[in-house]
Amino acid sequence: MLSKAVKPSVIKNIINKGAVRTVTSLVPGEPNGPSVKTEIPGPRSKELIKELSAIQQSNAVQFFADYEKSLGNYIVDADGNVMLDAYTQISSMPLGYNHPNLLKVFNNDKNMRTLINRPALGVFPGEDWPKKLKDVLLAVSPNLPNVTTMMCGSCSNENAYKNLFIAYRRNERGENVSFTEEENASCMINQAPGAPKLSILSFHGAFHGRTLGVLATTHSKAIHKLDIPSFDWPIAHFPQYKYPLADNVRENAEEDKKCLAEVEDLIVTYKKKGIPVAGIVIEPIQSEGGDNEASPEFFQQLQRIAKKHGAGLLIDEVQTGGGPTGKMWCHEHFNLETPPDIVTFSKKMQIGGYFHNLEMQPATPYRIFNTWMGDPGKMLIVEEILKVVKQQNLLDVVNKTGLKLKSGLEQLQNEFPALLNSVRGRGTFLAMNAANTKLRDDLVNRMKQKGIQSGGCGEISIRLRPALIFQEHHADIFLDTFRQVLKETK
Amino acid sequence: MLSKAVKPSVIKNIINKGAVRTVTSLVPGEPNGPSVKTEIPGPRSKELIKELSAIQQSNAVQFFADYEKSLGNYIVDADGNVMLDAYTQISSMPLGYNHPNLLKVFNNDKNMRTLINRPALGVFPGEDWPKKLKDVLLAVSPNLPNVTTMMCGSCSNENAYKNLFIAYRRNERGENVSFTEEENASCMINQAPGAPKLSILSFHGAFHGRTLGVLATTHSKAIHKLDIPSFDWPIAHFPQYKYPLADNVRENAEEDKKCLAEVEDLIVTYKKKGIPVAGIVIEPIQSEGGDNEASPEFFQQLQRIAKKHGAGLLIDEVQTGGGPTGKMWCHEHFNLETPPDIVTFSKKMQIGGYFHNLEMQPATPYRIFNTWMGDPGKMLIVEEILKVVKQQNLLDVVNKTGLKLKSGLEQLQNEFPALLNSVRGRGTFLAMNAANTKLRDDLVNRMKQKGIQSGGCGEISIRLRPALIFQEHHADIFLDTFRQVLKETK
Numbered sequence: 001m002l003s004k005a006v007k008p009s010v011i012k013n014i015i016n017k018g019a020v021r022t023v024t025s026l027v028p029g030e031p032n033g034p035s036v037k038t039e040i041p042g043p044r045s046k047e048l049i050k051e052l053s054a055i056q057q058s059n060a061v062q063f064f065a066d067y068e069k070s071l072g073n074y075i076v077d078a079d080g081n082v083m084l085d086a087y088t089q090i091s092s093m094p095l096g097y098n099h100p101n102l103l104k105v106f107n108n109d110k111n112m113r114t115l116i117n118r119p120a121l122g123v124f125p126g127e128d129w130p131k132k133l134k135d136v137l138l139a140v141s142p143n144l145p146n147v148t149t150m151m152c153g154s155c156s157n158e159n160a161y162k163n164l165f166i167a168y169r170r171n172e173r174g175e176n177v178s179f180t181e182e183e184n185a186s187c188m189i190n191q192a193p194g195a196p197k198l199s200i201l202s203f204h205g206a207f208h209g210r211t212l213g214v215l216a217t218t219h220s221k222a223i224h225k226l227d228i229p230s231f232d233w234p235i236a237h238f239p240q241y242k243y244p245l246a247d248n249v250r251e252n253a254e255e256d257k258k259c260l261a262e263v264e265d266l267i268v269t270y271k272k273k274g275i276p277v278a279g280i281v282i283e284p285i286q287s288e289g290g291d292n293e294a295s296p297e298f299f300q301q302l303q304r305i306a307k308k309h310g311a312g313l314l315i316d317e318v319q320t321g322g323g324p325t326g327k328m329w330c331h332e333h334f335n336l337e338t339p340p341d342i343v344t345f346s347k348k349m350q351i352g353g354y355f356h357n358l359e360m361q362p363a364t365p366y367r368i369f370n371t372w373m374g375d376p377g378k379m380l381i382v383e384e385i386l387k388v389v390k391q392q393n394l395l396d397v398v399n400k401t402g403l404k405l406k407s408g409l410e411q412l413q414n415e416f417p418a419l420l421n422s423v424r425g426r427g428t429f430l431a432m433n434a435a436n437t438k439l440r441d442d443l444v445n446r447m448k449q450k451g452i453q454s455g456g457c458g459e460i461s462i463r464l465r466p467a468l469i470f471q472e473h474h475a476d477i478f479l480d481t482f483r484q485v486l487k488e489t490k
Numbered sequence: 491m492l493s494k495a496v497k498p499s500v501i502k503n504i505i506n507k508g509a510v511r512t513v514t515s516l517v518p519g520e521p522n523g524p525s526v527k528t529e530i531p532g533p534r535s536k537e538l539i540k541e542l543s544a545i546q547q548s549n550a551v552q553f554f555a556d557y558e559k560s561l562g563n564y565i566v567d568a569d570g571n572v573m574l575d576a577y578t579q580i581s582s583m584p585l586g587y588n589h590p591n592l593l594k595v596f597n598n599d600k601n602m603r604t605l606i607n608r609p610a611l612g613v614f615p616g617e618d619w620p621k622k623l624k625d626v627l628l629a630v631s632p633n634l635p636n637v638t639t640m641m642c643g644s645c646s647n648e649n650a651y652k653n654l655f656i657a658y659r660r661n662e663r664g665e666n667v668s669f670t671e672e673e674n675a676s677c678m679i680n681q682a683p684g685a686p687k688l689s690i691l692s693f694h695g696a697f698h699g700r701t702l703g704v705l706a707t708t709h710s711k712a713i714h715k716l717d718i719p720s721f722d723w724p725i726a727h728f729p730q731y732k733y734p735l736a737d738n739v740r741e742n743a744e745e746d747k748k749c750l751a752e753v754e755d756l757i758v759t760y761k762k763k764g765i766p767v768a769g770i771v772i773e774p775i776q777s778e779g780g781d782n783e784a785s786p787e788f789f790q791q792l793q794r795i796a797k798k799h800g801a802g803l804l805i806d807e808v809q810t811g812g813g814p815t816g817k818m819w820c821h822e823h824f825n826l827e828t829p830p831d832i833v834t835f836s837k838k839m840q841i842g843g844y845f846h847n848l849e850m851q852p853a854t855p856y857r858i859f860n861t862w863m864g865d866p867g868k869m870l871i872v873e874e875i876l877k878v879v880k881q882q883n884l885l886d887v888v889n890k891t892g893l894k895l896k897s898g899l900e901q902l903q904n905e906f907p908a909l910l911n912s913v914r915g916r917g918t919f920l921a922m923n924a925a926n927t928k929l930r931d932d933l934v935n936r937m938k939q940k941g942i943q944s945g946g947c948g949e950i951s952i953r954l955r956p957a958l959i960f961q962e963h964h965a966d967i968f969l970d971t972f973r974q975v976l977k978e979t980k
Contacts, residue, residue, distance in 0.1 A: 044617075051620040055628065056638050059855035060612045067607040067616045068600060078617045089610040090861045102606040106596055110558055116592040116871065117557040118840070120579040122550045126557045127534075127568045130541040138545065148546050151641045152862060154648075158701035162718055169717040184712040188694075190720035194712065198719050204678075210860055211648035212703025222674040222684065223856050227659040228652055229688050230680035231719065347861060350608070365549035366713050370700055371580045371837060372642060377867070381606065 023473040026392060027072030027096060033477055034074070034451020035082040042079030062448075070097035073467055073474050075453060083448065084477055087455040091287075091319050091465035092347040094385050094394075099469075105384050114376045121149065121373040122365075129376065136383045137353070142329045143339045144355035149374025153318035153346035154209030156354050157281070159368050160342045161213055163360045164279030164312040165198050166367060167341075171310060176363075198278045199231065199270055201263065201311070203238040205289030205458070208281055208316050217281050220289035220458070234266035234277060238286055239294045243422040256298040260305065267309045279312040279341075280305075284330035287319040290458020291431030293424055296334040303336050312341040312360065322348030323389060323468050326399040326427030333426060348468075350385065351378035394468040395427075402427040404472050405464065408479040416486045419443075428470055431463045439489070446485045452478055513963040516882060517562030517586060523967055524564070524941025525572040532569030552938075560587035563957055563964050565943060573938065574967055577945040581777075581809050581955035582837040584875050584884075589959075595874050604866045611639065611863040612855075619866065626873045627843070632819045633829045634845035639864025643808035643836035644699030646844050647771070649858050650832045651703055653850045654769030654802040655688050656857060657831075661800060666853075688768045689723040689760055691753065691801070695779030695948070696728065698771055698806050707771050710779035710948070724756035724767060728776055729784045733912040746788040750795065757799045769802040769831075770795075774820035777809040780948020781921030783914055786824040793826055802831040802850065812838030813879060813958050816889040816917030823916060838958075840875065841868035884958040885917075892917040894962050895954070898969040906976045909933075918960055921953045929979070936975045942968055 041049065041063040052058040069076040073096050075085040088096065095102060106112050119126060137147045148163075150156045180193070187194025202208065202217030209215065210224055216231040218224055239255045242248035267277045280302065286292040306313040320330035322345065327333055329343060341360050346352040351374050362368060389395065406423060409432055413420040422433040434440035440460050447454055457463045466474065531539065531553040542548040559566040563586050565575040578586065585592060596602050609616060627637045638653075640646040670683070677684025692698065692707030699705065700714055706721040708714055729745045732738035757767045770792065776782040796803040810820035812835065817823055819833060831850055836842040841864050852858060879885065896913060899922055903910040912923040924930035930950050937944055947953045956964065 048615075048617065048620055052615070052623075054635075055620060055623050056636050057851050057853075057855060057858065058612075060859060061615060062613050064617045064619070065609060065614045067609065068603050070607060075614070089608070089614060092608070092610065092861060097607050098603055099606070103602060106602065106605070112593060112596065113558050113588055115596070116589070117560065117587050118579070118582070119555060119557065120582065122548075123552050124555045124565070124579060125538075125542070125551060127538065127554045129554070130538055130545060133542075133545050145544075146546050152645065152860065154860060155642065155645065155701060158644075161702070162700075165719065166717050179712070179716055183716060187712050187715040187718075187720075188709050189725055190706055190715075190722060194716055195718060195720040198717075210652075211645060211701045212651070212706075213701055216680055216702075219678050221856075222669070222677050223854065224859075225677040225680075226669055226673060226684055226857070227656045227688075228677075228685060229655065229721065230677075230685040231721075232680060235679055361547050363547075364713065365547060366711075367716070368547065369550060369714075370642065370644060371582060 023471070025072065025473075026397070026469040026471060027099060030072040031074045031082050034084050034481075036449065036451045037081055038079045040077060040079075040081055040083075040448050042077065042081060044078040048078060067097065072096040072099070073470055081451065083451045083453045084474060085453045086464045086466040086470065086478055087453045088465055088467050090347070090455070091324065094322055094348040094468045095388055096467040096469050099388070101384050101388050102381060105380050111380050114380060118372065118375060118377065120371050121376070122369050126376060132376070132379050132383065136379060136386060140328050140386060141355045142332060142343055144343060144357055146356045146358065146361055148353055148356065148368060149379075150352035150354070151372060151374060152352045153344065154211045154214055156318065156344040156346055156352040157208045157214040157314075157316060158211055160314050160344050160354045160356070161200050161279065161281070162368060163342060163356060163362065164200065164314060166362050167312055167360050168198060168276070168278035168310065169196065170363070197275045199233040199275045201234045201236060201266060201270075201277045201280045203236050203282060203286070205238050205286045205292055206281070206283060207286070207288030208283075220286075232275060234270045236263045236266055238289075238292055239298055241293065243424060252295065253297070256295055256301070260298065260301050263302065264305050264309075267305070267311065277309065277311045279314055281314045281316055283316045284320045284334070285325070285425065285429065287463070288457055290461045291425060291463050292458070299331065299334040300336060303338070303340070314342040314344065315340040316344050318344055318346045320429060321345040323395055323398055324348070324427050324429040324465065325425075326395055326402055328395070330426065330429070348385075350382040351375060389468060397471060398427040398468055401470055401472050401475050402430065405475040405478065406430055408475060412479070412483060412486060415483070419486055419489055428464060428466050431457065431461050433460045434462060436460060443485060443489070446488070447481060450481050450485065452481050513961070515562065515963075516887070516959040516961060517589060520562040521564045521572050524574050524971075526939065526941045527571055528569045530567065530569075530571055530573075530938050532567065532571060534568040538568060557587065562586040562589070563960055571941065573941045573943045574964060575943045576954045576956040576960065576968055577943045578955055578957050580837070580945070581814065584812055584838040584958045585878055586957040586959050589878070591874050591878050592871060595870050601870050604870060608862065608865060608867065610861050611866070612859050616866060622866070622869050622873065626869060626876060630818050630876060631845045632822060632833055634833060634847055636846045636848065636851055638843055638846065638858060639869075640842035640844070641862060641864060642842045643834065644701045644704055646808065646834040646836055646842040647698045647704040647804075647806060648701055650804050650834050650844045650846070651690050651769065651771070652858060653832060653846060653852065654690065654804060656852050657802055657850050658688060658766070658768035658800065659686065660853070687765045689721065689765045691724045691726060691756060691760075691767045691770045693726050693728040693772060693776070695776045695782055696771070696773060697776070697778030698773075710776075722765060724760045726753045726756055728779075728782055729788055731783065733914060742785065743787070746785055746791070750788065750791050753792065754795050754799075757795070757801065767799065767801045769804055771804045771806055773806045774810045774824070775815070775915065775919065777953070778947055780951045781915060781953050782948070789821065789824040790826060793828070793830070804832040804834065805830040806834050808834055808836045810919060811835040813885055813888055814838070814917050814919040814955065815915075816885055816892055818885070820916065820919070838875075840872040841865060879958060887961060888917040888958055891960055891962050891965050892920065895965040895968065896920055898965060902969070902973060902976060905973070909976055909979055918954060918956050921947065921951050923950045924952060926950060933975060933979070936978070937971060940971050940975065942971050
């Protein structure tokens with residue numbers, strides 16, 4: 001068994017800007033670059049899309065992948081096209097495909113038994129579970145002492161909202177005060193006071209998942225929300241900055257102020273309305289909604305407002321967490337006075353869940369509970385991922401690649417100002433705006449036809465969500481192809 | 491690689507009622523019976539509970555398990571106690587622990603790559619995904635042509651509710667009528683008409699999960715719902731039968747009628763109230779709420795009422811599905827005129843999801859969507875589970891064991907009428923009432939101290955949720971120990 005990360009030992013020659021360079025790939029055996037044989041989706045993918053359409057709604061499928069042949073930053077599709085993947089399954093493959101360390105995690109009888117004997121973790125956890133929680137998850141906690149595991153991002157946010165409601169009511173009720181008979185009876189029929197009118201304040205453009213509770217705080221695209229009943233919960237404006245940031249400092253600070261004032265207004269209004277705000281949920285960078293950033297000062301002030309009004313602060317790091325911004329958690333860029341009350345994760349972490357402080361811990365069991373409460377099999381995978389991240393200093397790789405990628409994109413927006421603007425982001429968690437939606441979709445598609453997978457977000461944005469093993473030579477390939485695509489744009 | 495199910499080849503001698511009998515266990519090497527060395531939880535479990543309590547709320551933990559040593563129907567705890575498990579991780583281990591076939595699933599490079607390269611299934615599925623959906627899941631579909639995969643039971647129900655809302659609004663709006671500008675705008679701020687006032691009708695005593703949408707239809711215990719805001723959705727009474735059923739036919743038929751009339755009343759009332767019922771959700775046997783059964787006639791009538799009022803019928807088979815009632819899906823006992831519109835599953839199926847008819851398929855993509863949309867690694871596990879179920883005729887085993895277990899329990903309720911009553915259920919999915927809550931908790935605990943794991947449900951019920959490999963000799967052990975515990979009850 002290989003317990004250490006594979007060393008970046010494979011040296012390759014790639015052609016970049018006409019010159020042959022020697023580069024070292026972190027995943028041995030990676031292709032030298034994309035190689036496209038058919039349109040994408042190709043004939044085999046189209047056949048499979050047809051087959052899948054007989055079984056489920058499948059119009060979102062872009063292509064079928066060959067996960068046996070995919071490697072590192074390269075995804076291979078069913079038609080044999082090799083693409084450089086700067087989107088990585090909507091930001092959820094930190095080590096890319098078929099990483100040699102991950103292939104070995106279950107070459108181990110104990111781990112295999114952990115995988116197949118999936119317990120009800122809240123009732124019958126395995127002997128090693130506390131140690132895993134401590135050594136794997138708490139080892140990367142943003143200074144929060146508790147962690148609760150779940151299955152996915154939506155469930156993590158849903159349950160975290162419940163912690164916020166429970167904590168808010170405990171504060172109102174007083175510590176150790178038990179439930180009234182009226183509360184016990186009324187909650188069973190969905191009525192106050194047992195099921196109280198409480199709210200979570202969210203932001204326009206936010207995405208926190210699609211199950212009914214979190215969907216009430218998601219406001220990125222109408223198609224996610226149409227026809228689904230929702231809650232009357234307050235929604236504030238998220239700052240919309242002017243770019244480049246350095247040239248718009250005053251306006252953007254004004255924008256922060258305006259949005260923060262609205263948050264405070266809404267908290268007061270909803271309290272009066274009889275639907276108090278128990279918590280505020282926010283992404284460090286609004287991802288699905290268009291990669292909208294806000295300043296550290298905005299987040300610092302937001303936390304002060306939350307504390308002032310007795311609302312918990314939940315930072316949703318489902319998409320930003322796990323390293324792509326150059327820190328393990330994006331909000332660590334913000335220098336908050338204290339950690340947020342709750343930080344949710346999923347995607348790159350493989351297992352869902354959230355870190356939280358002791359105030360958010362319910363005093364009694366079964367309030368935050370479900371059959372599985374996460375999955376020890378996924379814990380073994382994230383354990384190995386985090387080992388590799390540490391041993392190969394992948395956060396440094398992210399920062400190094402990110403600098404090159406961002407400055408390359410900035411150069412492109414200067415070269416093509418009619419097509420691109422507002423390059424932004426941290427680490428390799430980068431985005432830019434296209435002039436309009438049609439152009440954005442066209443650019444993403446033509447990049448794909450040249451073997452580069454990126455993604456859209458918001459109305460007009462292109463987002464990059466590469467793996468943490470995306471290196472400078474991958475950035476070069478991305479930028480060169482992007483320049484070519486922009487040049488070919490009519 | 492072992493592609494066929496392991497044959498039940500191990501012959502053992504067990505002592506039953508004083509006589510040595512020869513029995514054949516479906517999982518080779520299973521212990522002969524429970525063996526208890528310490529109180530449960532023992533000292534090691536208590537130590538670990540303390541350790542876990544520093545990391546999360548952990549008062550629901552019963553003991554820590556040793557998943558390396560557990561085998562078949564026997565769970566071994568961290569103190570070396572061997573228990574016969576008739577609860578199996580809240581009904582989610584169909585083949586028990588460390589089944590030899592499951593240990594081999596990932597001894598296969600292709601399967602290992604499927605496990606670690608977890609895709610965003612809605613966008614970049616693997617080549618073999620349509621075939622897996624067809625060969626594994628649709629092969630056991632209750633005559634429904636579509637299947638959508640998810641991560642867990644709550645997410646499956648949450649998303650299925652969305653299908654119900656979408657289908658209901660499409661019927662109201664007319665096929666191929668697109669969304670109005672007002673709908674597109676209003677849904678983004680959680681308001682009608684885009685986010686309409688629609689409801690799901692549920693039943694008192696029901697359990698459909700704990701995220702906010704499904705929690706509005708869960709009514710089994712106050713502690714699940716206290717302090718969490720909810721929806722004003724209609725709740726009908728689920729039939730409460732008198733036992734034995736054979737002696738109470740007239741009263742129970744009256745009870746059906748009363749409950750069905752209430753369902754129809756509520757549909758009419760909520761329509762008038764401006765919160766129309768888009769769907770009805772029901773468990774074939776209310777599990778968490780106390781193993782409450784309803785008759786096939788009740789379900790047939792309920793379906794007629796749903797159809798009459800244009801509401802979809804969702805049967806939640808998260809706990810009942812996958813074989814424990816002696817059929818793959820419990821509602822197949824009901825002889826419905828047509829299949830339900832949606833059937834949700836999780837637990838024993840390892841992967842979450844739902845079968846549905848074509849009316850429930852949204853016309854456009856991204857309406858039922860999330861990053862992972864299930865997990866191909868779990869699909870490989872359920873594939874092997876279903877192979878073993880078929881090859882070893884485990885539904886027959888369930889029916890045979892169930893008969894013995896049920897008649898044994900009936901005998902015990904006759905012997906101890908002051909302690910036990912209302913034995914009920916199908917297959918090995920069985921339950922009974924204790925005279926009161928204190929006695930119920932005491933019986934479950936004393937059974938555990940003698941090495942038998944069962945579970946409580948509702949206020950006064952004990953539920954059995956053994957694996958599908960629970961055989962007659964396991965039933966004997968269960969019944970003998972239970973008789974002893976009942977005898978020792980003061």
